[in-house]
Each structure stands twice: as structure tokens, then as C-alpha cells.
Amino acid sequence: MTKILTVKIWRGGKDGTLESYSVPARKSQTVLDVVTYIQRHLDADLSYRFACRVGMCGSCAMTVNGVPRWTCRTHVDKVSQDGQLIIEPLKNLEIIRDLTTDMVPFFEKWEKAGGRFEGKQSRADKITAIDPDSKKRLAASAAIECINCAVCYSGCDTVRARDDYVGPAALNRAWSLFNDEKHTGQRKLKKSVKADGGCYTCHTHANCSQSCPVDLDPAGSIASLKRSYSMFGSRS
Numbered sequence: 001m002t003k004i005l006t007v008k009i010w011r012g013g014k015d016g017t018l019e020s021y022s023v024p025a026r027k028s029q030t031v032l033d034v035v036t037y038i039q040r041h042l043d044a045d046l047s048y049r050f051a052c053r054v055g056m057c058g059s060c061a062m063t064v065n066g067v068p069r070w071t072c073r074t075h076v077d078k079v080s081q082d083g084q085l086i087i088e089p090l091k092n093l094e095i096i097r098d099l100t101t102d103m104v105p106f107f108e109k110w111e112k113a114g115g116r117f118e119g120k121q122s123r124a125d126k127i128t129a130i131d132p133d134s135k136k137r138l139a140a141s142a143a144i145e146c147i148n149c150a151v152c153y154s155g156c157d158t159v160r161a162r163d164d165y166v167g168p169a170a171l172n173r174a175w176s177l178f179n180d181e182k183h184t185g186q187r188k189l190k191k192s193v194k195a196d197g198g199c200y201t202c203h204t205h206a207n208c209s210q211s212c213p214v215d216l217d218p219a220g221s222i223a224s225l226k227r228s229y230s231m232f233g234s235r236s
């Protein structure tokens, strides 16, 4: 007999409610498979996001049984509790509808933290070689593979408490640029990262690093920014 999962899914906007669905359990089923089953077979109106289904695009993150996760790489049997799943949108972002959140503030905060690369070379210039084993390049590379999923942002209590806090992903990006020898916007980066709502607002709880699905360490990046900027001058 097919085992049935009881799945509760957030429907509506911020004043919405959880609705229940019964979904057949399958071997190696992911949480995204469950949501897709519901949308295709039970409720065509369900709104959610996904693209790659292989852990690259970062678009499928949701809150699953209270924890933010990338749903295309989260197996149901690892996270269901007594055959039950509660699937909600990411926290700390406004709900557009159902499982879809407004990601604009998340990306605007990358800008606010100085996360846009600026260079001085044009495509006509010869490429300047960077030693891939230099200390700075290794630090930049260690923080660079962010897939922009906002799992860390959704799980950060400081983001929840302070609207102006740019959050772990934006500061992780800032740390990568801090170490990028080709980035010419270092002065602007320093000003942005040290401003109110920047790196000194982080309380180093490290929820972000524990939850990052691609094993980045935003808490470590933020601690390194704090250390580096205090070495280079006063905080104000």
C-alpha cells in the first residue's frame, strides 16, 4: 500500500493559512517534488519558485518544518516528522503569495553592502594574472560560491530584529570583494560595510553558517570583515 504524506502548505499572503494535502510518498522524494506534485495534481493555483532542481540556482528555498532549506536537495525522509511536512515561505521576506516571497529587499541589501564589482580594465586590456594560491585569492574564492538562496537571511534573528541590517549573504559577498585584488571600489565597500546595519550589527550567532546549503561560512566572513576593518582604522 502506498504510504501517504500529510503536507500542510502556506496559502495566501501574510494573513494566509496552512492548507492540508495528502501526497503519495515516493523513494528519494524531495520537498520540491512534493510541492510540484501538489501544484500539478491537487491545486494548480499554488505559487512557488524553482528553476534548476539540482542545487544551483537558489530559487527553491522555503521553510520546511520550521527550518529554511533548499527544497530541491532536501529529501523528505530526512525532514518529515511522523510523515508530516509543514511548508511555508522563507521568513524575513514579504510574502507575495503562497510560497513565493519578494526577494527585492534581499538583493537591494547586496547593493547597500557595496557588493557590486568595480574594475578598471576594459575588455581591450590584457588580463592581469592573479596568483590562485595567494592568501587574498583563497579567501575570496572560499566565499564566492553563493547561490543567492536567502536561506541564511531567512534564519538570521538579527535580520528579523533590524530592518536596516544587510544580512549574512550581502556581507559574505562584501568579504569576497574585500579580498578581490581587481575590485577598485574598496573605499566605498569599507564605508558601506562599516555603516549602521553593516558588519558590526551581526551578533555572531552563526545560524547562517549552520544553515548554508553550499557550506559557506557567512558568520566567518563577517567576523573577518570586523577584524580587518578594525585593523585598518577606527569603526566610525
Ligand code: SF4
Residues within 6 Å of the ligand: 155, 156, 157, 158, 159, 167, 168, 201, 202, 203, 204, 205, 206, 207, 208, 209, 218, 219, 222
Ligand atoms: S552570525 Fe550574524 S549574520 Fe549570521 S545568523 Fe548570526 S547575526 Fe545573522
Ligand code: SF4
Residues within 6 Å of the ligand: 145, 146, 147, 148, 149, 150, 151, 152, 153, 168, 169, 172, 211, 212, 213, 214, 215, 216, 218
Ligand atoms: S551564503 Fe549560503 S545560505 Fe546564504 S544566500 Fe548564499 S548560498 Fe544561500
Ligand code: FES
Residues within 6 Å of the ligand: 050, 051, 052, 053, 054, 055, 056, 057, 058, 059, 060, 061, 070, 071, 072, 073
Ligand atoms: S531549484 Fe535551483 S537550487 Fe533548488
